[in-house]
Amino acid sequence: MAIAALIPDRPAIWPVPAAAVLFAGLVLVDTALEWEPPFDALALLALLALWCGVAMVAASRAVRARRDGRPRRALSLALLPLAFLVTVVQPGLVMGGAQSLGDRLHFAKGRASYLAQVGALPNTGEPKLLVWGWGGFIVASTSLVYDESDEVTLPPERQSASWKARAEHTDLACPYGYRVRTALGGHFYAVGVGC
Known part of the structure; x- marks a missing residue:
């Protein structure tokens, strides 16, 4: 019996909170607009680099899960790299939402x-x-x-x-x-x- 058959095909949960934390980081960067250059740009670049790294880990695990015959786990892991790709290709969708929420929080403060x-x-x-x-x-x-x-x-x-x-x-x-x-x-x- 193959080892892959012994591992259940459960969706990975961690990509969802990881995406939520990274989105919250984008909101925080926009909310804390009092930061002076270059710290504002460095914070955004660091956050995007972190997101890229986490997305690469999720992508490699998705490939491994697919190769092991666990399609549900592969799909759940592929969502985080897909979200990062959408953010890079269409930044207005994610970054615009983070900006708007950050503006509202900054104003409320x-x-x-x-x-x-x-x-x-x-x-x-x-x-x-x-x-x-x-x-x-x-x-x-x-x-x-x-x-x-x-x-x-x-x-x-x-x-x-x-x-x-x-x-x-x-x-x-x-x-x-x-x-x-x-x-x-x-x-x-x-x-x-x-x-």
Whole structure:
């Protein structure tokens, strides 16, 4: 009787918590945007290298399980390398979800302070606009924007001249532009800035 016949064909469980922990790591990197370059980029690269290593281990074990005639175990082990491959080929699917969740957690952490700062702004008759730099990576950063007019979400040609004047000396005036990443409710937005 072959040794493989003595080993039951049970799915491997560890790839699921491993993928969850690695995704949580991506969220943590995005939530902790106060990190200064190059530590932010190094943390992300280290996390992706760790994920790659774990995916390679799972792939080699999947091949071994398939060779031993245990298809359920092989399939369960192949899910982690497949998730890594999807992250590399279509980073918006996984990284975008991690970014959005990280933005929400980062905002929730300081929400009371942000609301207090907005409340302390004088009423000038113009919609209030306030921008906080959250930090980010070497060539791009994230800012929190409170925009009472919500014009931050409009294309530049539809933004009013008064809004552009209020945004002129903020991160929103970056010549490389910005992208609203996450609408946080109550006129708050997490914005990716190209500067």
